[in-house]
Amino acid sequence: xxxFVLKRLLVLLPVFLVVSMVIFMIIHLVPGDPIDSMxxxxxxxxxxxxxxxxxxxxxxxxxxxxxxxxxxxRGDFGEAIILRRPVADLIAQNLPSSLALGGLAxxxxxxxGITTGALAAVFKDTVFDRAVMTLILMGSTxxxxxxxxxxxxxxxxxxxxxPVSGARSWDAxxxxxxxxxxxxxxxxxxxxxxxxxxxxxKDFALMLHAKGVPNWKIQIGHVMRHALLPVVTILGLRIGxxxxxxxxxxxxxxxPGLGSLLIHSLNQRDYPVVQGCLLMLAIAVMLxxxxxxxxxxxxxxxxxxxxx
Numbered sequence: 001x002x003x004f005v006l007k008r009l010l011v012l013l014p015v016f017l018v019v020s021m022v023i024f025m026i027i028h029l030v031p032g033d034p035i036d037s038m039x040x041x042x043x044x045x046x047x048x049x050x051x052x053x054x055x056x057x058x059x060x061x062x063x064x065x066x067x068x069x070x071x072x073x074r075g076d077f078g079e080a081i082i083l084r085r086p087v088a089d090l091i092a093q094n095l096p097s098s099l100a101l102g103g104l105a106x107x108x109x110x111x112x113g114i115t116t117g118a119l120a121a122v123f124k125d126t127v128f129d130r131a132v133m134t135l136i137l138m139g140s141t142x143x144x145x146x147x148x149x150x151x152x153x154x155x156x157x158x159x160x161x162x163p164v165s166g167a168r169s170w171d172a173x174x175x176x177x178x179x180x181x182x183x184x185x186x187x188x189x190x191x192x193x194x195x196x197x198x199x200x201x202k203d204f205a206l207m208l209h210a211k212g213v214p215n216w217k218i219q220i221g222h223v224m225r226h227a228l229l230p231v232v233t234i235l236g237l238r239i240g241x242x243x244x245x246x247x248x249x250x251x252x253x254x255x256p257g258l259g260s261l262l263i264h265s266l267n268q269r270d271y272p273v274v275q276g277c278l279l280m281l282a283i284a285v286m287l288x289x290x291x292x293x294x295x296x297x298x299x300x301x302x303x304x305x306x307x308x
Contacts, residue, residue, distance in 0.1 A: 113188025
C-alpha cells in the first residue's frame with residue numbers, strides 16, 4: 001500500500017506544478033495593475049518603485065513564479081496587501097469553517113445519496129424509482145446560489161426556522177449544508193443506482209437469484225458491496241469540489257470561510273490572498289482524489305497490484 005501511495009503522490013506532483021503555474025499566470029493576466037492596490041493615492045514614483053522592488057515585480061515573470069513557488073513550498077504564501085497579514089494566517093483562520101461546512105455536506109450527500117440510490121436500484125422501474133430519478137435530475141441542475149437564496153427565503157424569512165446568515169450557532173449550518181449537499185446527493189445517488197444495476201446483471205448475482213436468495217439480501221449484502229467502488233471514486237473527487245462549492249454558498253449565507261475570503265480578496269484585488277485561496281482549493285481536490293484512490297485500492301487489491 002505504501003508503494004501505491006508514493007506512486008500516486010509522484011503522479012500528483014506534476015499536476016500540482018501545472019496548477020500552481022496556471023493560478024500564478026491567471027492572477028498576472030487579469031485586467032488592472034496590482035501595484036495600484038499596493039500603493040496609496042498620491043504616492044510618489046519613488047514610493048511606487050519601492051513597492052515594486054519589495055514584491056519582486058520588477059523581475060521576469062518566470063523568476064517571480066519560481067520565487068513564489070519556493071516560498072509556497074516553505075509554507076509562506078506572502079503577505080495580504082489590504083490586511084497586511086501573512087496569507088497563511090488568513091487561510092488558517094478561515095479554513096476550519098469551510099472544512100466544517102464541507103465535511104457536514106459530504107456526510108449528508110454520502111449517506112442520503114447512497115441510501116436513495118440503493119433503494120432506487122432495489123425498486124427499479126417503480127413509482128419510487130421514477131420519483132428519485134426526477135429529484136436527482138432537479139438536484140443536479142439547480143445552481144447552488146439560487147438554491148441557497150430559495151432556502152433563505154422559505155426557511156429563514158418565511159418560516160423563521162433558521163438564521164438568515166452568519167455562523168453564531170450550529171443551526172446556522174443547516175441551510176448551507178443542504179445547499180451544498182443536495183447537488184452531491186444527486187450525483188452519489190445516480191452513480192450508486194447505475195453501479196448497483198450493473199452489478200446486479202453479473203453472473204454471481206443471477207446465480208444467487210436462481211438459488212432462491214431474497215432480492216433484498218442480494219442487493220444489500222452482495223450487490224451494494226461491489227457497487228461501492230465507483231461511488232468511492234466520486235466521493236474522493238467531491239471532497240475538493242465541495243470546498244469549491246463553499247465559495248458561493250459562504251458568500252450567499254454571509255459565513256466566514258475560505259470562500260468568503262476569496263471573494264472579498266477578489267473585490268479588493270488582493271492578489272496574494274487570491275493565489276493562496278485558489279491553491280488551497282486545488283490542493284483539496286488533489287488530496288481528495290488521492291484519498292479516493294487509496295480507499296479504492298484498499299477495497300480492491302487488483303487496483304493496488306495494477307501499479308506495481
